[in-house]
Structure formats: structure tokens, C-alpha cells
Amino acid sequence: MKKLITLTVNDTEYEVAVAPNRTLTQVLREDLNLLGTKEGCGVGDCGACTVVLDGKPVNSCLVLAVQADGSRIKTIEGVAHGDSLHPVQETFVELGAIQCGFCTPGMILSATSLLEKNPHPTEQEVRQALSGNLCRCTGYQKIVEAVQEASRRMKG
Amino acid sequence: MLLLPKFDYEEPKSLPEALAMLSELKGNGKVIAGGTDLLVNMKKGTVRPACLVSLKKVEALREISGEDGGLSVGSHVTISEIADSDRVASTFPVLARSASCLGSPLIRNRATIGGNIVTARPAADLPPALLVLGARVELRGKDKDRTVSLDGFFTGPGTSVIETREVLTRIVIPSPPPFTGADYIKLGHRAALEIAIVAVSSRLTLDKPDGVIVDARVILSSVAPTAIHAVSAEKALMGQRPSEDLFAKAALLAVGDSSPITDIRGGAEYRRDMVNTLVKRTLLKAFNDARDMKGGNA
């Protein structure tokens, strides 16, 4: 039986009727048409489906939508403010941290969550924070550099 | 794309309501906490509960508090809350360390300490540290409650003494004696997103900084159907003056206590060799901490 749930996604409140067996990834993508959240494995091994749930980055493929009832969720679509990119997005673009882009939404959400908690992370702390988000294209170096550069820019 | 099978979902407002519900479901219900293990198994079709019961509305399960110099941790406290908790770090750093080894930051933000215990996976990260710390778990049922030692909780891979109508609500860790130190080392292939090939947790308590060992606990993980005590190693350490030779001897005995199998993560022979290495290393670190700390901290 479907349940009526309330999700506050990127500061907009949605009421959705969902079957209990649907994951947060599915509901974000299929019901709310927020297609920036990707599914790479479905079992928490890759991090492509990362969203920020009540302030913490999680694998949305391992969260039931009904479990998220009443939660605040940020997806990649909620990171920029209108036309102006978040500093992390800016540095990802400028420093070549993006190749195929499939891991990018999750990476950016893990990175922005890190910088909120720890505005001046060391390289090792950045790598730790991104260690649940797999990237096959970049070798991570430019991603790590972009996060560190964003941290410097956000200082000012 | 992997889909979940159909099931019902309930969110009882209180623990008694949850216990009544589970009792009524007679084994067709399953508690979902973080879901990082359960949902994977459900997607793969290895478990098919008819109803998932979420305890997210039971606030009390998400508290960490001090208790007589020890610690009480609600079963729904997440692994990252444990890894990041100042209270945990200052009283039981070995627990924080083992928590920070689990999966990835994304998994740690969902997975719970209770889930990591109840799933009873032979390679689970928290049980070794909890075992050396002498943790007890509180199990609540509709008609009876009980508190059992984590020693004896696990009965095999994926099985434990918990009954389908029971809920693990709290983990209680007793106050550590003075001059106690502990360590946890996990050996995996990658630096994250790993399940242990072998993991070892050890704890030593000295009678005084340069004294003899009055309590020794060595837990081996991923080398037996459940996390186990290296009983003969522990026995050999007791009453002895710590030294690298002693630790080497204990490590060899620990190898004999283990019964690893060859599986996709590693071979039995390698696992035995790693028991040797990791027992030595964890004992050395435990000893150094026990000696350096003026007491209390493990």
C-alpha cells in the first residue's frame, strides 16, 4: 500500500504517495524528475546516488523513500543558487575535476557537506570524505584539488 | 537496475508499540535501522520480509550517554556518530577507530551500531572492539527484557541469540579499569569500501604503568564463523610482564585459536599469517596506550 510522505527537497516541500519498496533514488528521479541523482550500482558501493539527507551525505539507493518522510534533502539540483554556481561547482568546472560526469553530482554533494562541517580540510581529509564516491575517469587528483581550491575561495 | 520486492512498512511511535507489532508479525517482520545491509540483501533477494518495522520515531534509541564511567549507546546511533563522538573518542578510542573503518562515509551516515551487531556478519567492524570492551547488549521483547553479554551473542555467520520478536535497544560498555589500552586493526584490500580480510582488536590492562598484565582480551575477526576470543593468547598474556617476545608468543597462539577459511577475500593460510601480524601490532599499541595513559582510557 502506498504511503503519503512529505519531503523537503532543495527547500521545496513535496507530498508524494509512494510504495514502501521504492528507494529515495527512484522517487527523486521518477516522481520529482530530479534526474541529477544517478544510480551506478544500487547497493551502496559507488556513491553516484549521493544526496544530503538531513545534513548528511548518504547513498540514496539504500534509503527507502518512506524512511525519508519529513526529511530535508539536498540534491545536485539544489547546490547552485540560480545561475551562480557553488564554489565547489565552480572549481570542479575550472580545474578539470569532471570527465564523464556520472560521479560528479555525488562527489559535489560529498564535497559541499565536508566543507560545511570542516571548512579547511587537509588533502587527506578530503580524500577520506570522498572515499565512498567512486570515480573511474579522473584518478581523483583534480577532484581533490578542486575541493581544496573551493575551500580557499570560500574563506574570503 | 535492482528493484526491491514488495513489503509493508510500519513506523510505530513507541518501543512498546513496536514490540507488540513484531510479536504479532511472528517472524515476518524485520526491524530496519540504517538499512545498508538489509536493503542490499533484499535487493539481491536473499531476505524477503513481509513487513519492515522502522524505529526512527523512538528517540531513545539514538542517544549516547555516559554511564558510571562507561558508555550507553542506543542501537540506532549511526556509525559516523560514534566515529565523530567526542565522548566515545575520549572514553573508548578503539570503538571510534573501528567505527571509522566501516564501509565509507556515506554508509557510516546510515549504518547503525545495532545493525552492525544484529546482522552478525563474521567480518563486521564494531563487534571486535565491543567485545574487547566487554560490551553487553540490551534486548527488549513484548513480554521480557534481557541484557546479554556480547560474548555469546553471536552463534554463527548471520545468526545470534536475538529472537525475531526482540529488539536490540542499547549497548552498554562498562567503565574501563585504569592502565588499559586497546587497538583495532582492519586489513582490507582498498583503503575504504572494504570488508575485512582479517581484523583484530586487543586490549590490555596493567596493574601499574610498568606492571604486569592483569587483563588481556584478543578478538579475531573474519577468521572464524563469528568474531572470537583468541583464548590461548589471552591466557598466555595474563599475569605476564609485557614485552615484544610475549606478544610474539601470544600472536602465534592466536593463530592456533583461529579457524579461517579461504574465500573471495583471502586464503586461509594468509589469514593465519595476518592473525599473527595483527595480534602483535594491536598488542603493542594497546600496551603503549595502557602504559602512557594515566588510567581509565581504552
Next chain:
Amino acid sequence: MKAYNVINTRLPRVDARAKATGDARYTADLSMPNMLYGAMLQSPLAHAKILNIDVTAAKKLPGVRDVVTWKEAGLVKYGVSPARYDEQVFCSDKVRYVGDEIAAVAAVDLETAMEAVSLIKVDYEELPVLLDIESAMAEGAIAIHEDFPGNVSAEVHQEFGNFEEALKECDIVRTDRFTNKRQDGGFLEPQACLAQYDLNGNLTLWSSTQSVHYVQRSIAMVLGLPVGKVRVVKPYVGGGFGPKAAVNAMEIAACLMSKRTGRPVKMLFSREQVFLHSRARHQFFHEFTTGVKKDGTIMALHNTCYLDGGAYSSFGIATIYYAGSLLGAPYRLPNMKYDGYRIYTNKPTCGAQRGHGGVAARAGWEQQLDTIAAELNMDPVEFRLKNMMKTGDVTCNDFNMSSLGMQECLEGVRDGSNWAAKKGKLPRGKGIGVACGFFVSGAGYPIYRSETFHSTATIRLTEDGGGVNLYTASAEIGQGSDTILGQIAAEALGVSLDDVMVHSGDTDFGVDLGAYSSRQTLMSGHAVKMAAEDTKRQVLEALSEQLGVTVGDMDIAGGVVIFKKGKPDFSRLRTLYIKEHRGWEDQPSGAELTFREAARVAFITRGVIIGNGAYKPGELGGKYKGAAVGTSPAYGCSAQVVEVTVDEQTGKVTIDAMTDAHDCGFAINRTNVEGQMQGSLSMGLGEALFEEVRFDAKGRVANASLGEYRIPTALDMPNVKTVIIESDEPNGPFGAKEVGEGAIMPTIPAILNAIYDAVGVRINELPVTSERLFAAMKEKQKK
């Protein structure tokens, strides 16, 4: 060096903003009204006769719209190389691996489609399962394909020079063996597709592919449609690395079911299905016998290789040749003999993956060369410098090194890593190692025998002169080809990258063989450059008629017209433009005639300005059998130094530092070149230390997940010191050649050589897990 405005810069990728904001659409993000979902039934058995397929129950399930098996799909054979078309969309007589496709269902939603799949009943008669080369080649082994008794899917025997004769001159002759493990592409986006067959009989397929062209041809052939009725479109692709370079059964099934139902059909692979489909790196068993003179001159190599191919051929015919031919450089090797055997087994099919065919060969041989250098008491860098090729050298198998910055690469990593201060001077447990490699810049010949152009490009200027539309069927799969081609178009036309709109990955935009064999920059780049030059010529010709200045005295650069012999009065043209754009606020002004104005003049006088480019390499390479594989218009090369720490009590290897120099000819985009280098090294690190697809006794993949098939995490991969070498390739557009695949070549052997330096053991089998290294060290201690 010439000064450029757009290329050789660090401009951000043209798709970066879309990807950073979640706006970029991948195939799984697409949907259409009235769309059906498809799912496939794949064999649970590795080898079995199909006795009967019963789809009755599946068809009856409410919501099911179509169920297809071989009866509906037909028995047309397809594959990658026409010499080995050995696949069918659906199995008819037997299944050959766990995952072989048997049937597909289209239904109103995915749950229903999957449920219907589970209702299809297949009766099998199990056959002996051949999971390794030994059992597949054993006397009397059952033939996996009837036409190939002995299960040899392909065999190659080549000799250049005279190996046996050359050995007589050698002072050191060594034989070593090496094997890697079957790999997975590990791209983050599982394959997906969406097919739509319209009322006019036109079929459009959106798919996560590396080659819209090959997919288009395969689908047309299998479904019996004219090529012109099949359009294949590639949305953004989340990585490919080789396995997405050919058509898959899911794509054909989706097209077939859309044709039958008249409704769009969408299908997705789960991560497990990615592993079952595979088409990734083979397992190679190499044996190298190498002869060297005591002065360190490499004289001869005999390379024998057995490839575990899996159930079908895929790219394997090319793979087996590459496994031999790619040792022809970058060292002068006058005598090379190669014997290769690709064997069918009851496992998922292997194909192409980054560094196609050459990665294991390179790893094994570079390790052997290191051993030989030690026996000669020569520094490994010196040994390599002594033997390396130079620009203009031709290999014994007729590859022309039209540019080769091998020396610069070696010196770059030697100096960049501070080699001299470290080699032989590190404490026990720490080590440093070096290796080299080279790779093609695009296969010299298409995978099917043809006179086709390899890449075409079209540029259409907008009528207001404000925009440059570039149309190419090339495949942006994450490697950055849209950006590179946009930059080439902008530079060659004389405008900025912002003025260029890149439209790619669509068979409606032309012919392009796609993203494989590191060909997009050189081959598509040539076509784009030609199209841009054609466009520029037309604009200048139109301008010439208006201004009376000869075309040769004009150019376009930086968005304005350059008059080489004094500026004529162009005020009439400007006034015209301004009058046409009354009310606009961005009217042209200033002393220069803008490209916009010039392009507008061209449109008004000539109609739509369309520039065309088409590229194919000329006659290349040798005439011997198999000469087509490995032959390329240009070759990139690279050298790497890796530093490691080995924990001797656990066998765990930590990669501390990597220094990589790559000769890409000319860097169109320096950031992208570094990105390819770093990404290649990361994949190489994974293959060296972690990656291995494993099977259980019944031929099922035992680790079909990204949890148990381990690609490196951010904590496993160190930073790489990158050194870009530019040798100015005469056959490349603006001197550019490959970087995307060649950069992986030295990684594994550099790691192996560093491990040897650290602890004195040679590992001849990948991956170097802590267990394997620990066992090797233990073994050594016993001796």
C-alpha cells in the same frame, strides 16, 4: 612554436557546467510518453543445450506487451569483426555463458517486465563447462562453437626479422611468464538504451555507447533495415573505456520490441549485468623470451600469448594481434616473433579495454627488461634510454614513429622523480620503478574492411554570424572529445570556444567510427579542422568579393578578420549589419571587422555557409597478415616512475608517488591531457593491485559488484606529477596525437619494478594483492 588563441590552453570543458549542476542527461535519464520498459532473460548456466523455451506464462502476465526470443529476432549472426560474426541476439540452440541472452520482455513498467522474465521457462540439457584455457584446449573438449573445434577462436603467427638467428648474437637470453586477470571496465554508468520506432518506419536508438556508427550498422544488419532508416544517438555517457565500443544484445532487443509494439522501449543494465556483458580486458598468459647483448642492446623477442576470450569474439580478433604488435616499440627491436592463441571459454566475452591488447604484454615485458637491466648491472633508465626509438624510426612490424618524444618522456620522469637520488638508495620496504609504453593514435583501418572515411565533420554558421554549429558523430564519453573538437574548430576558424556549439554523437551528423583506439583527437580532429578551414575559406571568399581584397591577404583570428596588407574600408558592410540589427544592443564596433559581420555577409551573398571535412588515413603500415592491427597514423608514448612502500608483515603495497610523462604530440587542452594521464594511471593502479573478475565453479561471476570488484578509491590513488611532452606530430591536427590509452601502459610494470626494488621479489601474476606479495616474500625467505 606558433601562438594560438584557443588550443594549448586550459579552457574548461564545454560540458562541465551541465555535469556540475546535474543538468547533463544520460540515457537512463530519458523517457518518452507511452514508453515501455524492457528486461532480458539471461542464461543461469554456463554451457547448455536449449531444449525448449516456453513464454506462455510471461505473455499472459497483465501489463506485458511483447515477449521475444530467437523466433522473433531471427538468426542473423553479428559481432565486431566480420571475420568472426559469432553472436545472435538471442540464443537458439545453446547458451555459452552465464548471462547469454535468451529472451526479452517489454511491459508497462520495469517490475512487470522483470516478473515476466521470471515466468519464462527454459528447459536445458547441461553441457560440460569449460572455464579455463587448459580445459577448453584439452583433447576431446566439447566445441563451444561448432565451427571452431579445439575452441581456438583465433590464432596468429608472425615473425619479423629472424628470432633464432638473432639469439646467436645475444649474451643474455631470458624467458619469463606473466599473466594478468580478467578485468571489468568499471565505468560508473551501466549501459542503458531507449529505442523508438516511428510510424514512418524510422528507428531511433538512444544509447550509452562509444560508437554510434558501429551500433547503427549492426542494428540495421541484424534487423534487416536500411542503414538510412536507423539513427543512433548518444546522450552523455558515463565512461566506456572499451566495453561500450560495440553493439550489445539489449540495444537490438529494445529496437526489435519497439518495432513490434510501435512504442518506445527503454532498457537498463543492472551493475551485475554490466559484469555479465563484460567485453572488457582479457586475461592474457604471456611467455617472453628476450635476447640482449652484453652492451645492453635488445636484439630479439619471442612472445607467446594465450588469451582467455570468453564465449564470443567481440573485439578479440583485434586484441590477439595487439597483444603481439604493441611490443614493436618504443625500443628498437629488430627481431620479433609472436604466436598468439585466443581461446573460447564458457565465460562472458572479453573485448577491448583501455590500452587494448597491450597492457598485460607491456607489464610483463617491461618487468622482464628490468630484470635484464639488473643482470647487466645497468640502471633501468639508462638501459631504456639506450634502446629507445626516435622520431622517424620504423619498427620491425612497419609502424612509423612519425614523432616520438620517448627520450623527453624518460628524462622527464627521471628528473621529475629525482630518480638518481632514490634508485638504490631507499630503505628496505621502499622502492622505485620505471617503465615505458606507446600506443596508437587511432586504428589505421576500420573494424570492417571498408574505404569509408573514419571521421566526417560539418560546420554550419548561423545566419546572423553569431554561432558556429559543429556536427560530428564522434563520441564524447567523458574523455573530453566535445571540448577538444570544439577547440580545434574555434582555432581553425578563428573564433572563440564560446562561439562554437558542439553537436556530437549522432549518426545524423555524419560518420565517425567513435571513441576507441584513442582516435577522436587525431581523426575527428582532422575532419573538424578541415571543416573549419573550409568554412573560413567560404567566408573569406564572400568577403573578398565585397571588399576586393584577395583571400590570401586575409585571415580570421580571435573573432576578427585580419587584413595582412592594410585594412580596407569596410564601413558599408558594418552599416549593413547594424541596419539589419536595429534594436540589438551588441552591435559590432571598433576598428576591426568582426567574424560575425563577415559571416553575415557570406550568408547574404551565398546562403547557408556549410563547411565540410572528411578524414581517413592514407595507406599505412606493412603488407603482412594482420598488419592492419596496430598500424596508425601516429603513436603516443610515455614513461612513468612509481614509488611504493611495502609492508613486509602484511604484503600491503602503498603507492606513494607517481611521475608520468606523456608525449601527446601537442596538447589541445592541457587540463584534459593531465586528466587522461591521471585517470589512466588510476585504472592501471587498480589492475595492478586489486582488480580481478572471479568465477565460481559453475561459471558464475563471483564478484559482480563494485564492492567486491575493487576499483581504486580516493584513498588508494596518490597525486601524480604530470609532465606533458609535445613532439609535434606531422600526421596530427595541430600536431596532436593520443593520450587516452597509452598513458596506462607503463603503470603496472612501473609498480611491479618498484615492488621489486622495495622487497626483492618479482610478481608474475596480477593483481599484486597483499596476499600474493606476502606469499612471494615468504617463499623467497624459505629459499
